[in-house]
Amino acid sequence: MTALPIQVYLALSLSILAIGAYILAVKRNILRIILGIELMISGANLTFIIVSYWLGNGSVDPLIRSIVIISMGIASLVAALSIALVIMIYRKFGTRDIRKLRKLKW
Amino acid sequence: MMMYADLLIWLVPVIATLLSPIVAKVSRNGAHALSVSAVGISWILALSMIFDILSGNVTYYPSNVTLGSIPFAHRIVWIDLTSLIGMKLSFGILIDPFSVFMANVVSFVALWIFIFSIGYMSEEPDIGRYWFLMNLFLSSMLLLVLSSNLLQMFIAWEMVGLCSWSLISFWYKSKAPSPDPRFSTEGEYNAHCGLKALITTSFADAFFLVAIAIVGYTTHLTMGTPTFDFIELSRNFSWLRKIVQLGIMPIFSLFLISGPFGKSAQFPYHEWLPEAMAGPTTVSALIHAATMVKAGAYFVGRFFLIIYTGATVYGLSVPDGVSTFFLAAAYVGAFTAFLAGTQGMVAKELKKILAYSTISQLGYIFAVFGIAGAVLLEEAFFAGALHILAHAVFKALLFLCAGAVLHAVHSKYVYDMGGLKKYMPVTYFTMLVGALSLSGVPPFAGFFSKDLILHAAMHFETMIPYVLLLVTAVITVFYTFRMIGLVFHGEPSEHIKKMNEHGHHIHEAPLVMRIPLIVLAVTTIIVGFFFEPAIKFIAGEHIVFEELGHDILSFVLEVFSSELILVSAIVILTGFIPAYYIYIARKADPTKIVESNIILRALYKFLVNRWYIDPLYYKIADGLRGFSARIRKLQTGYANVNIVYMIIGFILFLITLILM
Numbered sequence A: 001m002t003a004l005p006i007q008v009y010l011a012l013s014l015s016i017l018a019i020g021a022y023i024l025a026v027k028r029n030i031l032r033i034i035l036g037i038e039l040m041i042s043g044a045n046l047t048f049i050i051v052s053y054w055l056g057n058g059s060v061d062p063l064i065r066s067i068v069i070i071s072m073g074i075a076s077l078v079a080a081l082s083i084a085l086v087i088m089i090y091r092k093f094g095t096r097d098i099r100k101l102r103k104l105k106w
Numbered sequence B: 001m002m003m004y005a006d007l008l009i010w011l012v013p014v015i016a017t018l019l020s021p022i023v024a025k026v027s028r029n030g031a032h033a034l035s036v037s038a039v040g041i042s043w044i045l046a047l048s049m050i051f052d053i054l055s056g057n058v059t060y061y062p063s064n065v066t067l068g069s070i071p072f073a074h075r076i077v078w079i080d081l082t083s084l085i086g087m088k089l090s091f092g093i094l095i096d097p098f099s100v101f102m103a104n105v106v107s108f109v110a111l112w113i114f115i116f117s118i119g120y121m122s123e124e125p126d127i128g129r130y131w132f133l134m135n136l137f138l139s140s141m142l143l144l145v146l147s148s149n150l151l152q153m154f155i156a157w158e159m160v161g162l163c164s165w166s167l168i169s170f171w172y173k174s175k176a177p178s179p180d181p182r183f184s185t186e187g188e189y190n191a192h193c194g195l196k197a198l199i200t201t202s203f204a205d206a207f208f209l210v211a212i213a214i215v216g217y218t219t220h221l222t223m224g225t226p227t228f229d230f231i232e233l234s235r236n237f238s239w240l241r242k243i244v245q246l247g248i249m250p251i252f253s254l255f256l257i258s259g260p261f262g263k264s265a266q267f268p269y270h271e272w273l274p275e276a277m278a279g280p281t282t283v284s285a286l287i288h289a290a291t292m293v294k295a296g297a298y299f300v301g302r303f304f305l306i307i308y309t310g311a312t313v314y315g316l317s318v319p320d321g322v323s324t325f326f327l328a329a330a331y332v333g334a335f336t337a338f339l340a341g342t343q344g345m346v347a348k349e350l351k352k353i354l355a356y357s358t359i360s361q362l363g364y365i366f367a368v369f370g371i372a373g374a375v376l377l378e379e380a381f382f383a384g385a386l387h388i389l390a391h392a393v394f395k396a397l398l399f400l401c402a403g404a405v406l407h408a409v410h411s412k413y414v415y416d417m418g419g420l421k422k423y424m425p426v427t428y429f430t431m432l433v434g435a436l437s438l439s440g441v442p443p444f445a446g447f448f449s450k451d452l453i454l455h456a457a458m459h460f461e462t463m464i465p466y467v468l469l470l471v472t473a474v475i476t477v478f479y480t481f482r483m484i485g486l487v488f489h490g491e492p493s494e495h496i497k498k499m500n501e502h503g504h505h506i507h508e509a510p511l512v513m514r515i516p517l518i519v520l521a522v523t524t525i526i527v528g529f530f531f532e533p534a535i536k537f538i539a540g541e542h543i544v545f546e547e548l549g550h551d552i553l554s555f556v557l558e559v560f561s562s563e564l565i566l567v568s569a570i571v572i573l574t575g576f577i578p579a580y581y582i583y584i585a586r587k588a589d590p591t592k593i594v595e596s597n598i599i600l601r602a603l604y605k606f607l608v609n610r611w612y613i614d615p616l617y618y619k620i621a622d623g624l625r626g627f628s629a630r631i632r633k634l635q636t637g638y639a640n641v642n643i644v645y646m647i648i649g650f651i652l653f654l655i656t657l658i659l660m
Helices: A006-026 A030-055 A062-093 B005-026 B028-055 B097-120 B127-146 B150-168 B186-223 B230-235 B238-246 B249-263 B272-278 B281-290 B292-312 B320-344 B350-375 B378-409 B425-438 B445-457 B464-488 B494-501 B511-539 B545-561 B564-584 B590-596 B598-608 B610-634 B639-659
Strands: B072-081 B087-095
Touching: A006 A030, A006 B639, A030 A062, B005 B028, B005 B087, B005 B127, B028 B087, B028 B097, B028 B127, B028 B511, B087 B097, B087 B127, B087 B150, B097 B127, B097 B281, B097 B292, B097 B378, B097 B511, B127 B150, B127 B281, B127 B292, B150 B186, B150 B249, B150 B272, B150 B281, B150 B292, B186 B230, B186 B238, B186 B249, B186 B272, B230 B292, B238 B249, B238 B320, B249 B292, B249 B320, B272 B281, B272 B350, B281 B292, B281 B350, B281 B378, B292 B320, B292 B350, B292 B378, B320 B350, B320 B464, B320 B610, B350 B378, B350 B445, B350 B464, B378 B425, B378 B445, B378 B494, B378 B511, B425 B445, B425 B464, B425 B511, B445 B464, B445 B511, B445 B564, B464 B564, B511 B545, B545 B564, B564 B590, B590 B598, B598 B610
Parallel strands: none
Antiparallel strands: B072 B087
């Protein structure tokens, strides 16, 4: 694990975050957007682990580890809930295109 | 001496507020009975407080709370923020003659308006919402007048505003054609009127809140802890001196008076009140007579008491700048009285005539309170307080009569009425009593209070308010008798003839509506004679019941023997004769007179357009709306675009964080 400097790992997690943000900004399909959110959460979790590993000189702080595990659990919950919402939206409006869902803008 | 009277007086209507929607689901009569009995209890408690104050012995609690002399405030710590910002917010009930006086006015007038509502709202399906809002309105107003500190008063103040908003737009579902071409249905128009009231008063209140914050800040600087308590503020004027020292006294005064100006519909915030007629007439009566618009006048009176008590009881020297507040009240009040009076002369709707007269009469109250504060004249303060009482009674009476008329005629335009005298004799005579009182004819209540106001106005530094108020008095007589003439005298209009042909005969109001009219009319006649004891009560003097008759007699003799009675007579005749000639005897056609003269025609157009102030406000509002419509294009509604904005914002935030 000592082979590469920390910047490389941080760049990896940042790029995961950036890809997630790109998906959020560009894609129309709600399912893809949910995937984008999941990707961003993964990027954040990865950053936590990397920084903790770097600070702890090779060992990850158990607190951080548990936080990340909880975060992953919540992320899966968010995914499940959003997919349920997507199903409801699809049944009600017959579309998965987020640009067509702008009822608040009358 | 009733236990917990100071809390129960406003808590009983709160309980009725919470219960009435539920009770209304079960039984309409149950909801009526609940609300009327709640306000009845409030009135009895308010009455008992008068005797508590007269006996000088206030004990509302078991022995552990010993309460001293009047004025006293019962305070409890409401929110303790000592550890955070070093202050405690207290919740308190202030018992002093002025607050008890106001509580009596409010609850008495509200009682008869509530009873009238039983008849007036008999066909209303949504009675639960109606009673919920009316009870909440009443309890907020009682809480407002009994508040012991500014912050608590402000909360009640906003609650009053909120209730008025929802009550004005009460019939928001109505599908009838709109009286205003800008809206498609009457319901939309009503909702617009309610919103207009809310926005105007809230705009004024924003300044008021800033002024309250300044009070908190300066008391924090001088006394160590922020305090809003009326009694504390009057004990120590260091906060006022601090404001002067900071050089913000003029701004502070104008901000502080802005709230009352908005609430009491004084210039430049007066435009909401004529539109507030969209609600049920009982609501208009409550807004005009007891609850909403009297709040502003009450605050000016309360602020006068703070200054006056400090100056006389505690012997403090009043800083010079304070008079800005009162000078603004005096001049703006007198000007508003004139402004609204002139508009009342040409109004076409019955309730709008009354609305303009309310603005005008409130102008009198503001002017006299302003004079009271500017020259520290106690008599002027009494005159204002008594005009609050007199106006509350006769304006409630006039509005309820108008309600009875509208109920019978099914039209709100005065030109659709006429000749109602023979159909509705009780309404006619009670409304005549109200009209005589409004125009200041002796010996009705309005005469005494108007006389006292004009008397006090002569002590002011300039004669501008006096002259304006005198001219307004003439105008008042004119438009009052124009209203009476158009509604009750002359030939029945086409509308009424048509109604009679279709079998809708004009009928007198039912008994439950007539009784409040008669009670209020009798009160209007007799209350004027009790002004001398009322003055003694507000002044905190001792009243000897055996000398009551003597007091009344000497007061009446004094008023009738002063030279002002001549002025009054001239004023009444100047206004009455043209009104009688044109509108009651119908000897001349007003439209022809106006048409024939170019100056009169221009004047008429100017007045009908409300001095072009209302159109100007709409222009400003439309301009702002156009600006917002352009800004709104930024909001595309696309989730993707919003995310892009979010990311940009986040990056900007990060950049600032790094740069700092």
